[in-house]
Amino acid sequence: MHERAMRIAIVDESASRASIIQEGLSQLPEAEIFVLTDRRGLMARMAEIAPDVVLIDLGNPSRDVLEEYFAVSRALAKPIAMFVDASDDSAIAASIDAGVSAYVVDGLASHRIRSVLDLAVRRFNAFARLQAELATAQGKLADRDAVDRAKRILMDSKHISEPEAYAELRRKAMSTNRRIAEIAEAVVTAHELLEGK
């Protein structure tokens, strides 16, 4: 059976996340995907696109505006919050957990909604994972930088070798039950204060 191409609008102020979701949804057969990242002119674009499905992240301040637009829209096929149809509560719960909400026009086959939602949830989770990994990597880099600087300060002020400086940081960390990076930051901060930086 031939199905008309489904028009999916992705509303996301994060262009990088939007493109990750778009890439995921492009696997869908018979789907046309539109990405809206700009808050200004959002409703006018929405009217032009006349989407069957709208995906918007839970952290988007435009959600209330969008819901109002759908409520007063004179279009025949206006998307409504997916919660109106509670046939698949677990899928909705999964999407809320992932941080995405969906609006769907009435009458769209539920298996088609399901496949969009599943893909969107997977992509949202993947993006969150990437963000977390990036944050960890950045944290590690910052930690390493602080430890290097602290070692240098100790080496210069106490005239000790690099392994000895590291051993001092580690000893202090163990005795105070803190991370080496925290001790290193304290050393750097104290040094900056004393140097009047």
Add this chain to the structure above:
Amino acid sequence: MVDRLNIGFLPLVDACLPILAQEHGFAEEEGLSLKFIRDVSWATVLDRLLYGHSDAAHLVAPLAIATTLGRGRMAQPLATPFVLGLNGNAITFANDLAAKLTSPGQLGDPVVAGARLREAAQAALARGQPLRLGVVHRYSSHNYKLRYWLAASGIRPDEDVEITTVAPPYVADALASGEIDGACVGEPWSSVCVERGVGTIVLATAQIWRRGVEKVLAFREPVLEDKRGPAEALIRAMRKAGRHFIDPENWQVNAAILARPEYLDGAASLILRSISDRLVLAHGAAPVHYGDFMFQYSEAANFPWISQAEWLYSQMVRWDQIAFDPLDAARAARVFRPDVYRSALVGTGDALPGASSKVEGSVSALMQVSTQQGTITLSPNTFFDHRSFDPADITGYLASLP
């Protein structure tokens, strides 16, 4: 044992009571630990409540009723045992328009400002560019109080002007860009408009209805039943937070707490204005004291009067243009739960009204009311047009409105 509750909120000053209950240890005294989930739209606050991310949420009161009645999404009964505050919103206009409505820096007179706005609205309409006014949500008291004022001033909200939804953090931008001509929004967002010089506060919503219900603490009804003990503990903790909140000694420290990044993430100096009921109404003007601006704690301000829920339902019928339905009215009334409020506070010495419903807008001079415990003297709770709302006759009330 400590009970944990997750509370959803939007960064607005009237989210203060649960936050201060936690920060000042009142929650802990009641055996509670509160965790907060901050969001930026009411839709998301509601989704998290409905899907269990939060146990309770700071919510615009009409949205609790709309959700219960299934307006816009599947019906899910909500229950609100506690009103988080009365009023606290302002109506702010672009500077040039504001100067036509009042003398900038002074609060307008709602009758006079309404009549002048009517002229401005008609002129704008004749030019083919109707005035655009922003509200924070279709189902907000902001929307209902703005519309109440407009309609009573001879301005038809759906024909003579355009009312549009604007997220609170974007109100100042929307005024600056001319996207809207005015807005009704909660603090600190009107003060942000004034500070940026893009808007002038003309009215406080308290001038439209002196004791108008504002945000509520909402639970899913089954969750309130399951967590009845912790919910009642939270009510007691929030009453203690309210007593702390209204004491001028604590204003500075409370403004500083609310300003933190995890709560409102804003300027303590602006938050202090609504806490102290001292607002700067126009850029560079001296602060004006208006004691009713945000009404907290006193006169059982947090008591969920069933008549308040019924007034909100009457406005939903009025502006959604739906037929009055006695069953819906009863379901709307049940959203407000004075029984839970009473059960939480009985024996604490806190004042409890004797009745659960009253004729709203009927108190025009100080009035001692009968109580279950303690004493309560109600000060005027009038609507600016002197109408009153008798919950026993909602259809008659609706018929009497313009």
